[in-house]
Amino acid sequence: MSETFTIAAQDGAARSGVLRTAHGEVRTPAFMPVGTKATVKTVDPVELRELGAEVVLGNAYHLHFRPGEELIAELGGLHAFMGWDGAILTDSGGFQVFSLRDTLLEVDDDGVTFRSVYDGAPERFTPEVAARVQELLGSDIAMCLDICSPAGVSRAELEEAVRRTTLWAERQRDLPRAPGQLRFGITQGGLDDELRSRSSEELVALDFDGYAIGGLSVGEHREPMFEATTTAAAFLPEDKPRYFMGIGDPEGVLKVIARGVDMFDCVLPTRTARTGSALTREGRLNLRNAGFARDERPLEEGCTCPACSRFSRAYIRHLVNQQEILGLRLLSLHNLRFLLDLVAGAREAIERGEFLTWKDEALERAKGASV
Numbered sequence: 001m002s003e004t005f006t007i008a009a010q011d012g013a014a015r016s017g018v019l020r021t022a023h024g025e026v027r028t029p030a031f032m033p034v035g036t037k038a039t040v041k042t043v044d045p046v047e048l049r050e051l052g053a054e055v056v057l058g059n060a061y062h063l064h065f066r067p068g069e070e071l072i073a074e075l076g077g078l079h080a081f082m083g084w085d086g087a088i089l090t091d092s093g094g095f096q097v098f099s100l101r102d103t104l105l106e107v108d109d110d111g112v113t114f115r116s117v118y119d120g121a122p123e124r125f126t127p128e129v130a131a132r133v134q135e136l137l138g139s140d141i142a143m144c145l146d147i148c149s150p151a152g153v154s155r156a157e158l159e160e161a162v163r164r165t166t167l168w169a170e171r172q173r174d175l176p177r178a179p180g181q182l183r184f185g186i187t188q189g190g191l192d193d194e195l196r197s198r199s200s201e202e203l204v205a206l207d208f209d210g211y212a213i214g215g216l217s218v219g220e221h222r223e224p225m226f227e228a229t230t231t232a233a234a235f236l237p238e239d240k241p242r243y244f245m246g247i248g249d250p251e252g253v254l255k256v257i258a259r260g261v262d263m264f265d266c267v268l269p270t271r272t273a274r275t276g277s278a279l280t281r282e283g284r285l286n287l288r289n290a291g292f293a294r295d296e297r298p299l300e301e302g303c304t305c306p307a308c309s310r311f312s313r314a315y316i317r318h319l320v321n322q323q324e325i326l327g328l329r330l331l332s333l334h335n336l337r338f339l340l341d342l343v344a345g346a347r348e349a350i351e352r353g354e355f356l357t358w359k360d361e362a363l364e365r366a367k368g369a370s371v
Contacts, residue, residue, distance in 0.1 A: 004182065004209055005241050011355040013233065013260040016347045019210075019241050021087040021140035022180030023079060026054045028241065029257045029350075031248065031343045032089060032265040033336055037062050038072075038082040041270045042329045043336065045084040051305065051333065052340040054086050055140075057265045060133045061093035061125070065118050069136040077138030077178075089265075090139035092130040094146035094165075094186060095245065098218055107147070109167060127172035138178040143212065144169045146186040151219035155192065161215070162188045162195050166202040173206050182209035184243060187235070190215050191228045200235035210241040213261070217246045226255050233260040250279065250342055250366055254359045257346050269339055273331035276320040278307075279338040283366055285313070287331070292317045305337035306330065 007017040019026040033040045033048060036059040040048060048056065058078060063069060072081050078088055097104065097112055106113040111126030127145045134142035145168045147161035165188045177183060185203040189196030203211060213232045216225050229244065236242050241262045247253060248266020256264060269279065278285040280300045285292070298308035299316065307316060307330035319327025342362070349358035 005239065007238070009351040009353075011350045011353050012258065013230075014257050014346070014350050014355045015260060015262060016350040017241075017262065019087075019262070021055070021182065022178075023085060023087045023140050024054065026087050026263075027347060028262040029253075029343050029347055030055055030263050031253065031339050032057045032263060033269065034265050034267045035082065035084075036267075037066070038078060040332075040336070041274075042325070042332050043270075045082065047306075047333060048084070048336070049086065051337045052344060053336070055263075056084060056086065056088055058082075058088055058090045058137070058139065059093075060090045060130060060137065060139075060143075061096045061114075063090075063137060064093075064133050065116055065123070069133045073136040073138070077136075079138065087140040088137075089141040089184075089243075089263075090134050090137055090143065091245075092134065092143040092145040093125045094130075094143065094214070095148050097146075098148035098150055101150070107164075109164060111145070111168075112147075127168040128175060131172050131175035131177075135176055135178050135181070139181065141182045141184055141210070142177065144172045144183065144185050144208075146188060146214055148186075148214050148218065149188070149190060151190070153190070155195075158188070158190050158192060158195055162199045162202075165199065165214075169203055169206055169208075173208070184208055184210040184212050184241075186212040186214040186245070187232060188215040189232070191220060191224050193228075193231050196228065196232050197235055200232065204235075204237060208240070210243060210263075211236045212243040212245050214245050216244070217252070222252075226259065229256050229261065230259045248339060250339070251363060253339070253343065254346060254363060257343075257350075258356065258359055269335035270332045273328055273335050276317075276327070276331070278316075278331055279335045281362070281365055287313065287317045287320045287327075289317075299331075299334050300338070303334065303337065303341075305334045307334040 009016040103115040130145040146165040185208040187199040243263040248268035292313045295313035349355040
């Protein structure tokens with residue numbers, strides 16, 4: 001294994017390991033809370049540490065526009081700016097090719113032109129721009145610029161996305177980095193095994209520090225997505241970390257871990273909190289439900305998060321229905337703790353050699369109807 005990434009245990013395809021970054025070790029499998037604009041919504045960085053987070057995600061596209069990478073660099077870099085001393089992974093703007101495709105003005109071999117979501121002005125992103133933005137931000141892991149195609153596109157469009165993703169990765173591979181910064185390539189190919197194989201082979205030849213499985217969880221059906229994950233992971237080196245971009249529901253997390261994925265991110269914990277819902281081992285609780293009006297129990301028995309340690313379901317329901325910010329904060333803290341604990345439990349099960357049984361039991365328990 002490399003000095004950067006070490007696998008400590010394996011159970012089937014599932015792996016437990018350690019990723020070493022400039023800002024500390026990250027135990028894998030690892031869930032990365034999403035801090036798109038240099039903040040995980042409503043949660044203090046100290047609280048993130050206490051919840052068990054070791055790495056968070058920031059978005060180079062959004063930080064480029066507001067407040068700008070030069071200002072962040074002037075103020076000591078992204079870690080100092082947001083008060084987080086752990087590892088940070090920054091996306092490159094490639095996901096915005098998918099998520100903000102209505103703002104696209106032009107995509108060619110040189111790069112992509114967006115219309116800014118902030119003021120409507122055209123803005124050019126190239127591999128060189130993406131690398132420079134992330135160098136100034138000073139993140140621990142910088143992602144290459146890529147083309148993320150939505151589900152259902154033609155094979156010709158998917159093939160073009162693979163070609164341009166490789167072309168851009170070749171240009172970004174050896175560009176300047178922040179001290180100690182790792183750089184990950186992103187494989188594409190959708191559900192097409194041949195294109196996925198081609199993309200992986202081309203990117204692995206460039207010898208990145210790690211590899212992301214991109215172009216999945218973008219609108220396709222779940223089972224084909226999991227099948228494609230199995231295929232995609234098998235194409236990647238065993239001694240490099242594997243990152244599934246954009247998955248965070250309990251079923252999805254456990255099923256990609258079972259297929260050899262080491263890292264993943266999602267806005268689900270805080271977004272679910274904003275809908276007034278809590279994640280639990282038995283399923284999702286909709287705190288707007290009148291059945292919780294007199295419920296004195298915590299969100300989940302045995303959970304030690306700030307919400308469960310001090311407050312009842314009845315009180316949190318009251319906060320949610322009155323649109324009080326504390327309700328959003330408490331649900332966000334709980335949901336983050338739930339997912340971080342779930343992944344920690346998966347890691348421990350892998351190390352015991354009991355992951356597959358543990359996973360199946362966890363998924364069976366969560367099949368209970370949400371209330």
